[in-house]
Amino acid sequence: MSIDSHSQAAPSAGYDADSTGHWGRFGGRFVPEALVAALDELTAAFEQARTDPDFIATLAHLQRTYTGRPSPITDAARLAEHAGGARILLKREDLNHTGSHKINNVLGQALLTQRMGKTRVIAETGAGQHGVATATACALLGLECTVYMGAEDTRRQALNVARMKLLGAEVVAVQTGSQTLKDAINDAMRDWVTNVDRTHYILGTVTGPHPFPTMVRDFQRVIGDEARQQVLDLTGGLPDAVVACVGGGSNAMGIFTAFLDDSDVRLYGFEAGGDGVETGRHAARMAGGSPGVLHGTRTYVMQDEMGQTVPSHSISAGLDYPGVGPQHAWLHETGRATYAPVTDAEAMAAFELVCRTEGIIPAIESAHAVAGALQVGRDLGPDAVLLVNLSGRGDKDVETAASWFGIATEEGGA
Amino acid sequence: MSSLPGLFERTRAEGRAALIGYLPAGFPTVEGAIDAMLAMVEGGVDAIEVGLPYSDPLLDGPTIQAAVDRALQSGANTGDVLDTVRAVARTGVPTMVMSYWNPIERFGVDRFAHELSEAGGSGVITADITPEEAGAWLTASEREGLDRIFLVAPSSSDQRVALTTAAASGFVYAAAVMGVTGARDQVAPAARQLVERTRAQTTLPICVGLGVSSGSQAAEIAQFADGVIVGSAFVRALLEAESPADGIDRVRSLAAELRAGVETQGGPR
Numbered sequence: 001m002s003i004d005s006h007s008q009a010a011p012s013a014g015y016d017a018d019s020t021g022h023w024g025r026f027g028g029r030f031v032p033e034a035l036v037a038a039l040d041e042l043t044a045a046f047e048q049a050r051t052d053p054d055f056i057a058t059l060a061h062l063q064r065t066y067t068g069r070p071s072p073i074t075d076a077a078r079l080a081e082h083a084g085g086a087r088i089l090l091k092r093e094d095l096n097h098t099g100s101h102k103i104n105n106v107l108g109q110a111l112l113t114q115r116m117g118k119t120r121v122i123a124e125t126g127a128g129q130h131g132v133a134t135a136t137a138c139a140l141l142g143l144e145c146t147v148y149m150g151a152e153d154t155r156r157q158a159l160n161v162a163r164m165k166l167l168g169a170e171v172v173a174v175q176t177g178s179q180t181l182k183d184a185i186n187d188a189m190r191d192w193v194t195n196v197d198r199t200h201y202i203l204g205t206v207t208g209p210h211p212f213p214t215m216v217r218d219f220q221r222v223i224g225d226e227a228r229q230q231v232l233d234l235t236g237g238l239p240d241a242v243v244a245c246v247g248g249g250s251n252a253m254g255i256f257t258a259f260l261d262d263s264d265v266r267l268y269g270f271e272a273g274g275d276g277v278e279t280g281r282h283a284a285r286m287a288g289g290s291p292g293v294l295h296g297t298r299t300y301v302m303q304d305e306m307g308q309t310v311p312s313h314s315i316s317a318g319l320d321y322p323g324v325g326p327q328h329a330w331l332h333e334t335g336r337a338t339y340a341p342v343t344d345a346e347a348m349a350a351f352e353l354v355c356r357t358e359g360i361i362p363a364i365e366s367a368h369a370v371a372g373a374l375q376v377g378r379d380l381g382p383d384a385v386l387l388v389n390l391s392g393r394g395d396k397d398v399e400t401a402a403s404w405f406g407i408a409t410e411e412g413g414a
Numbered sequence: 415m416s417s418l419p420g421l422f423e424r425t426r427a428e429g430r431a432a433l434i435g436y437l438p439a440g441f442p443t444v445e446g447a448i449d450a451m452l453a454m455v456e457g458g459v460d461a462i463e464v465g466l467p468y469s470d471p472l473l474d475g476p477t478i479q480a481a482v483d484r485a486l487q488s489g490a491n492t493g494d495v496l497d498t499v500r501a502v503a504r505t506g507v508p509t510m511v512m513s514y515w516n517p518i519e520r521f522g523v524d525r526f527a528h529e530l531s532e533a534g535g536s537g538v539i540t541a542d543i544t545p546e547e548a549g550a551w552l553t554a555s556e557r558e559g560l561d562r563i564f565l566v567a568p569s570s571s572d573q574r575v576a577l578t579t580a581a582a583s584g585f586v587y588a589a590a591v592m593g594v595t596g597a598r599d600q601v602a603p604a605a606r607q608l609v610e611r612t613r614a615q616t617t618l619p620i621c622v623g624l625g626v627s628s629g630s631q632a633a634e635i636a637q638f639a640d641g642v643i644v645g646s647a648f649v650r651a652l653l654e655a656e657s658p659a660d661g662i663d664r665v666r667s668l669a670a671e672l673r674a675g676v677e678t679q680g681g682p683r
Contacts, residue, residue: 031542033567034570038569177483185472194592196569293542301516307492307521308517
C-alpha cells in the first residue's frame with residue numbers, strides 16, 4: 001500500500017449534500033420513476049424524525065439498552081508498537097449487539113418503517129452482518145423481514161444465514177448475475193418497486209438513491225460523535241488521524257462525520273485491494289474505478305469501457321462491492337479524505353497482529369483499517385494519535401482466517 | 415415515415431393503437447436479434463425498442479435478465495446496439511433504444527446521441543433516470559432531434575406526471591403496474607387510471623407497458639391508450655425456441671396476434 005498523505009486540502013465549509021442529494025457531481029437519484037414517490041416519502045419521514053424529540057429519545061434508549069452504546073475506546077498499546085509507536089485508539093463497534101456498526105443504522109430505519117406505517121422490511125446483505133442486524137431489529141419491533149443474499153454468499157456465510165432464519169427472517173438466495181452483493185441489491189430493488197406500498201427497504205450502507213446516503217450516515221454518525229468526545233477526554237486533544245475501512249462506506253462516514261470540520265484531523269479510508277489493484281482483482285473503486293452510476297447514485301464504480309459493472313474481489317465479503325458511497329467520492333475528489341487500497345495479504349497480517357497483541361479477533365473488514373493505520377502511524381511518527389474504527393468482530397471470519405493461516409479445523413468437523 | 419409523431423398520426427387515423435415491441439440487442443446473437451426484430455416488423459409491430467444490455471438491470475424481471483445476461487456473455491456492446499438500430503430503422507419503422515443510464519453516460523451522452531441519430535434512431539427510453547437527473551440528455555436529445563421517452567408509474571403524483579410529461583417527447587411510457595418487466599395474466603386497473611391521469615396533463619401519445627403479453631391484453635389496453643408495449647413475451651418466445659428459425663417464427667406470429675389485438679377495439683376515444 002502507498003499513501004499520499006500530502007493530498008489533503010483544507011475543507012470548504014459544509015459537507016452535506018444539497019437538497020436533491022448531490023455532492024458536486026456525485027450522489028443524486030438514478031431510479032425508475034416508480035420509486036420516486038417512496039423516496040420522497042422516506043425523505044419527508046426522515047426529515048421529520050430527525051428533529052422529533054420522541055424519535056430521538058426512542059432511538060437513544062435502544063442504543064443504550066439494546067445495542068450497548070456508547071461503545072468503548074481501547075488504547076491498543078501492544079498493537080501500537082507495530083505502528084511506529086503512534087498511539088492507536090480503537091473504537092470498539094465490534095462490541096455492539098449483533099457484532100458490528102450495522103445495528104446503528106438498522107435500528108434507526110426500523111423505527112422509521114414503523115413511523116411510515118409500513119409492516120414489511122427488505123434488506124440486502126453480503127457477508128450477512130447487515131442481514132443479521134436487520135433480522136434482529138425486525139424481531140425486536142415485530143416487522144416482517146426478507147433478506148436478499150447472493151447465492152454464492154449464502155454458501156460462504158452459512159452461519160449468518162442460519163442466524164437470520166433463527167431470528168425469523170426469510171432469506172432469499174439470489175441466483176442472478178454474479179450471485180453476490182450487487183445482485184442482492186438489484187433483487188431487493190425489484191422487490192421494493194413491486195411491494196413499495198407496505199415495504200421499506202433498509203439499505204445497509206451510505207450508497208443508493210437520495211436520501212439513503214445522507215440518512216444512513218446520520219444514523220451512523222453516533223460512532224464519531226461518541227469517539228470525538230472520548231478521545232478529547234482521554235488525551236485532551238483531537239486525534240491526528242481517523243482511520244476506517246471503506247466498502248459501501250457506512251462505518252467510515254459514521255466516524256468521519258464528527259471530524260469533517262476539524263481541518264487538522266486527517267481522514268483515511270482503506271479500500272479492499274484484493275490481490276492488488278494491478279491484477280484487476282480488487283475492490284478499490286477510487287484507485288481502480290471511475291465515476292459512473294450504480295444502484296441509484298453517481299459515484300466511483302468499477303466498470304468497463306462500456307459502462308458494464310465489473311465484479312469486485314476481496315477476501316472480505318463486506319468490502320467486496322463495485323461501488324462506494326457518493327459522499328466518499330466527494331471527499332476523495334475534494335481531497336478532504338485520503339483513500340488507499342489494502343491487499344488481502346496486508347489485511348490478514350494485520351488481522352493476526354490484532355489477535356495476538358490485543359486479544360481481539362477483528363472482522364476482516366476492520367483488519368483493513370488496522371493495516372492502513374499501521375502505515376499511517378509509521379508515516380506520522382510516535383507522537384501521533386490515531387483513532388481507528390474497529391467496525392466489527394471476526395466471529396464470522398474464523399473459517400476464512402483458519403483457511404488462510406492453514407490452521408487445521410478437522411477436529412471441529414469444519 | 416420513421417418518426418414517432420408520424421406513427422401516432424397514422425395509427426390515430428386508422429382508429430387503432432400502435433404496437434411497440436422490445437428485444438435486447440445481441441440476444442441470441444447480434445444478427446439473430448436483428449432477424450427477430452425484422453420478423454416483428456413483418457408481423458405487424460409499428461415501432462421497435464432495441465434494449466441496450468446492462469449488467470445491473472434493476473427494472474427487469476427474470477425473462478429479460480436471462481436474455482441480457484446471455485447477450486453480455488457473448489460480448490454484445492454499445493456499438494452492436496447502434497448497428498442493430500441502423501439495421502432495423504432501414505425498414506422505416508421508428509426505432510428507439512431502451513437503456514439504463516450508466517452505459518450511455520460511459521459512452522458519452524453527446525456521442526451516444528449523435529451516433530444514434532446517425533444510425534437512424536428515433537429516441538431513447540430511459541429506464542432509471544427521471545427528468546431531474548437528465549440535464550445532459552435533455553440538451554443532447556434536443557440538439558440531435560431525438561425523442562426522450564420517460565416513464566410514469568401508478569405511484570407518480572399528478573405533480574410528477576406533469577413534470578415528467580413536460581420533459582418528454584415522442585410518447586409517454588405508462589408503467590401498467592408497480593413492479594418489474596415480465597408477463598402477467600391480467601391488465602391491472604391501475605393502468606387505465608394512470609393513462610387517464612396522464613391524459614389530463616399532456617397531449618403526447620401515451621403507451622402502456624409492463625406485463626402485456628397477449629392479443630387480448632393488447633386489445634384491452636388499446637381501448638384507452640395510444641400504444642401497447644410488449645417486451646418479455648417476445649424475449650420468452652426466443653428463449654423457448656427450439657432453433658433460431660423457430661424463434662423467428664414464434665416472434666412473427668406473436669407480433670401478428672398482438673397486432674390483431676390493437677386493431678380489434680379501435681383507438682382511444
